[in-house]
Amino acid sequence: MSNYDANLMDWDSAIESDGQQFIVLDEGDYTFTVTGFERGRYPGSAKIPACNKASLTLTIDLPGGQTASCKEDLILYRTLEWKLAAFFRAIGQKKSGERVVMDWSKVLGARGRAHFKPRTYTSNGSEHTTNSVDRYYDFDPQAMQQDWVRDAEQAVMNGTAQQMPSQPQYVQQQMGWKNGGF
16 A cells, blocks of 8 residues: 555544644745645736746755745746746756756755745735745755755754765755766
8 A cells, every 4th residue: 555545535534633833934044845846827917828837835844843834836937937947946957047948857855945034915804924935046065965964963863863865865866966877
């Protein structure tokens, strides 16, 4: 039985999990992991016609084992190409000035860095606050190594150090490197 099948529920299944409390990040720079990716359609607006969009879930690991999340839509429209380019540079799939075809198959699980800001909006007469990406930072292997050290220290404190990949493997995973011959 796969994990997928193990998560299936019947109409009469018992439930108990209340889910994780939503954490609003303080404004700042954080490393994220893309934990969700869906293809969808943007319905259109006064400035942008209906077109394709990528709906991403970015997860940010915080001290103490907590995680925060951010929903981010990337609209596939030429006037917003700069945001697509910034995202793909952040996850190491594009270099500045380089022309690439977006490889969506490698987005899930990718890591990068961004500046996050809380954003307030009104829905159904109630005010809500969510996490929002203010800007992406270009992929930096050195910053990823520093993140590995921080994550490894956190894993030791949480007793999960045996689940950490080795430092070179961690950085190689982020850059899409594969071991092999020349």
